[in-house]
Amino acid sequence: MSIPGYFAIGDRVQLTDSKGKLYSFTLIEGKEWHTHKGWIIHNEMIGLPEGSVVSTTGGLRFTAFKPLLSDYVLSMPRGATIVYPKDASLIVGFADIYPGSRVLEAGVGSGALTISLLRAVGPNGYVRSIERRADFADNAIGNITDYFSGKPSNWDCMVGSLQDQDSSEIFDRVILDMLAPWECVELAAKVLRPGGVFLAYVATTTQLSVTAEALKSDGNFTEPESSESLVRGWHHEGLAVRPQHRMIGHTGFLIQSRRMAPGVEVLPRRRRPSKGGYDGIAQE
Secondary structure: OOOOOOOOOOOEEEEEEEOOOOEEEEEEOOEEEOOEEEEHHHHHOOOEEEOEEEEOOOOOOOEOOOOOHHHHHOOOOOOOOOOOHHHHHHHHHHHHOOOOOOOEEEEEOHHHHHHHHHHHHHHOOEEEEOOOOOOHHHHHHHHHHHHHHOOOOOOEEOOOOHOOOOOOOOOEEEHHHHHOOHHHHHHHHHHHHEEEEOOOOOOOOHHHHHHHHHHHHHOEEOOOOHHHHHEEOOEEEEEEEOOOOOOOOOOOOEEEEEEEOOOOOOOOOOOOOOOOOOOOOOOO
C-alpha cells in the first residue's frame, strides 16, 4: 500500500541527476533499474521518504520523488496532443470543478485533462468522457488507469460523438476539447443545470470566434469570456536573474460561459461592438 511521502511497491519513482535530467520507473519487487554506471535495486528504495538521495552501485547519485501530476502527463504515452498542465489547472479553476460535481467532457485525447477533472471532483463526483476515436480512448484509458492504479469507479469513457449522447442527464459542468465545440452548444444547454459552466479549449482565433458567436446566438448562456495563458520560466544563479530563453507560449484559448435559468432572456450587451467587428457574420 502506498503511504504518502514514502516509497512502496507499485509507486512511480522520478529520479533527477545533477544536470536536471529526469528518469522514471515503477517500483517492482525484485527488479533493478540499470544505468551506464551501475544499477539501483528496487527493494532498497521501499520505505524511503521522498526527497531521498539514492545511488547506483557505480556511484551515480539521484534525488528521488514521486512524480507530480504535471510530470506524469508530460511523460505519458500520447495518442493526441495533451492539454498542458498550465491549461488544465486554469480549466479546473475557471470552470470551478468542485468535489462532488458532475462533469461531461468531450475530446478525451490522451487523458491528461481527464486526470485533473477526476482529481478535482473527488470520489463523490462523476466524470463522463466522450471520445470519437477508439484508439485515442484506449490510450487515455491506459494512462488514466495507470495513474490511479486502476480504472476510477466514478469515470465512464465512451466512444462516439457528443451530439449522439443521451441529453436527459444533467451535469454541473461541460468541458469541450474538440475541433468544433460550437456544434455542441445546443446539447450543452440541454444537459447543464442552471448556473452550470460551459468551457471550451480551442487552438485558433477562428474557433474562438465561432464558439463565442454560437454561445451568444443560443440564447441560454451568459456573455462568454475568453483568455489564454503564457508561462515563462526564470533563470536565477546568484545575481544573474533573467527570463529563460524558451517558454511555453500559446497552446490554446479558453472560452467559458454559464447556463441561464430556463426561459430567462439573456441581458443584452451594453457595450457597442467595434466598427467592422461583425463583417462576414450574419446578425439578427
